[in-house]
Amino acid sequence: MTSSVRTIANHAWSRRNFSAAMLAFLAMPQYVRAQQPEPRIAALDWAWAETLLALGARPYAIAEAELYRERVVTPELPHDVIDLGLRSWPNMELLKSLQPDLILTQAGYGVQAATLEQIAPTLALPLFTPERRPLQLAEAGLDAIAAQLQREKHAFQYKADFEQTLSEIRASLHSYDGRPVLIVKFADQRILDIYGPGSLFHDVLGRLGLENAWTEAGNHWGFSTSGLDAVARNPEARLVIIEPGPPEKLVGSDLWTAIPSVKANRVVTIPPTWVFGALPSALRFAMILGKALQPA
Structure with missing residues (x-):
């Protein structure tokens, strides 16, 4: 666990007895435990x-549940999870009324942990920081959550499966032509978000042995917002577009067909993948990208 994760976790949990309650729950005989409600985690x-x-x-509850199902997709969210409203500013009255046992949030985003702690024990974990290593912090966050829920064995197995899958994907790309990839998502008809160093996708590319054509650091989340000229400035790259793809009007235009990667038919489109995610999103992206880059 990184020092930043440890500090935040210790601060939150030194004031609460959630861990003790979890230990007591796990110490119950299995037949008794089955009759006990699971901890309410928001x-x-x-x-x-x-x-x-x-x-x-x-x-037990999550912010923007329906959008999670559309943009994150997997792991699948149960349909009876309560929707708390916006991620940036959830319905605080509803949150309080649910009496959660634990609140999970991202450090530095949305409601401050100090405010949430007035409602329930809060674990505020960093992900996108000046360190610009989201994949590393995603793993640290997995460990921190697992430790608080007494699920360390689950975390160990998940990380082992994660590493094994990435290794298999990397091996499957041995026949890839080695071109750097340019990962983009359309913000509107002619403006794109391009993912570079500091983004989750950039870290995944490195683990797969692929080169990122975009070297600019970009914003806090590791992406730059630019026009189509940025794509044209990388004529040797393979263009990877996260759905939805380019608008129909753009596809039929001379501007689009003049882009070197488009002209050379070096464009692949992949299903939605959550760009601000943790290890599950990193795994989904790796699996989808690995399949998309396989020779036709």
Whole structure:
């Protein structure tokens, strides 16, 4: 666990007795435990919600549940999870009325942990920081959540499976032509978000042995917002577009067909993948990209 994760976790949990309650729950005989309600966990951040699901646990409530199902997709969110409203500013009255046992949130985003702690024990974990190593912090966050829920074995197995899958994908790309990839998502008809160093996708590319054509650091989340000229400035790259693809009007234009990667038919489109996610989103992106880059 990084020092930043440890500091935040210790601060939150030194004031609460959630861990003691969890230990007492786990110490119960299995037949008794089965009759006890699971801890009510409210996840205000999708990265930690998907991490919770990856550990075999489930959120009692989550912010923007329907959008999670559309943009994060997997791990699948149960349909009876309560929707708390916006991730940036959830319905605080509803959150309080649910009497959660634990609140998961991302440090530095949305409601401050100090405010949330007035409602319930809060674990505020960093993901996108000046360190610009989201994949590393995603793993640290998995460990931190697993430790608090007494699910360390689940975390160990998930990380082992994660590493094995990435290794297999990397091996499957041995026949790839080695071109750097340019990962983009359309913000509107002619403006794109391009993912570079500091983004989750950039870290995944490195683990797969692929080169990122975009070297600019970009914003806090590791992406730059630019026009189509940025794509044209990388004529040797393979263009990877995260759905939805380019607008129909653009596809039929001379501007689009003049882009070198488009002209050379070096464009692949992949399904939606959550760009601000943790290990499950990183795994989904790696699996989808690995399949998309396989020779036709």
